[in-house]
Amino acid sequence: MLKIIKYLLLDILKSKFINVYMLVLFLLGMGLFNITEDTEKGVLAVSNVSLIIIPLIGMIFTVTHIYNSTDFIRLLLTQPVNRSLVFMSQYIATTLSLVYAFTVGIGLSFICFTDGSYAFQILFNGIILSIVFSSLSFLIATQIKEKMKGMGISILICLYFLALYDGLLLIIIQAMSDYPVEKYTIALALLNPVDLCRILIMFSMDISALMGITGAVLQMFLGTVSGKILIYLSLLIWAILPLWIAARKFERKDF
């Protein structure tokens, strides 16, 4: 498998998309760290922007890449290798390049323009989000045959996680405001990987107090050790479950 990954990486890392993505992330970090006075605000701004960029760019890149590689995947499958091996090599190579671009782009801006505080949390979030959305992209691309339809659905899913989901959550909270539903809304937050990353940042920067009652409730239920384990566990499930379904589909698919 390592052999295949090596050659796939040689190809992807040379692509314009990955390199431009890396540069944009670096410039973004540079800009945001320089216009804000204290590091903390800069970190928060970088975090917020990367929580939007990673799902969007990651998904568009991965989905396009898989559809463009269909012929090549077919050729690899006519070689004496197992399907699961071809699938995992594609997944690992694509995900690694996204993780690499993010880590280098944002990491460099941290090294150049900050004292490095919170860098670990931001990088961890970015990496896990890249992995999660890469898994989701593989799920979409293995389920849907037409490229344009697949692209459309992946953008919709992105928008759903980035905006629609929070909107729905607010509506539910608003509608149920007479009842003690805080616990349940927290359970709902586990269903959105972007929100999970946002919560992690909030805890590590200790800014939950700024969010009033929601922040307090979050801190109460998820701020504990078991709460954090729950968050990490959910993120892990978000990364593995779509990938597992995609792998099963890939195994049975007609190419």
Place this chain on the structure above:
Amino acid sequence: MIEIIDLSKKYRHTQVLHHINLKFETGMVAGLIGPNGTGKTTLIKCILGLTHFLEGAILVQGKSISKQSGYRNLIGYMPQTGNYPENMKVSQLFAMIREIRSNQTTIDDDLLYRFGLENSLNKYMGQLSGGTVQKVSAVLAFMFDPPILILDEPTAGLDPLAAEILKEKISKSAQNKLVIITSHVLNDLDELASHIVFLQEGKLAFFEEITVLKNKYREQKLGKVITQIMGVKEKKQHA
């Protein structure tokens, strides 16, 4: 070498292959022909393991291929259209496939030199023209000197000179290999094929030696034979 037993394949609602029975042996060059959409490519894909089938079996050297991958060591495949990673060099592509099949030591890169591809080894796949990509595909198919060659429209898109080189290579290989070719260019098959597999609407219409066919229909050219056969079938359908 390859035995296809009662193979049927269904895509959702359409039955693509109906109970196909075929037996290919070493030394055969089997030309797979039939109107568009009759399941030629599906049949090839079933043999290659790209497409799953529920009914029937395919045996390669007496062993069932279902859920296997090792048998593909015996096969060289040239696809109809190749779309390779843009930023991969030609040499990297060859190296990659060689590493995947590292257990195979016989390397036949005769075609590489005859196509004059040695000057393009450092070019990226994205820079190559359609015909050159086809040449690369052909080199890959022949690279490990496999006992089975499956060629999907091999000469389509190649310039006349390259097509001649490829055809010469195929007929040379035919002595100790099994070659399966799909083509719409009947003249090519006339030169190369020893047997004709004719598929029609997913059914095997016939599997016959080319010389037998020519004698039966008293024609010198394969093209005429096929038009006669199809003409007869059409008349029957109209009647």
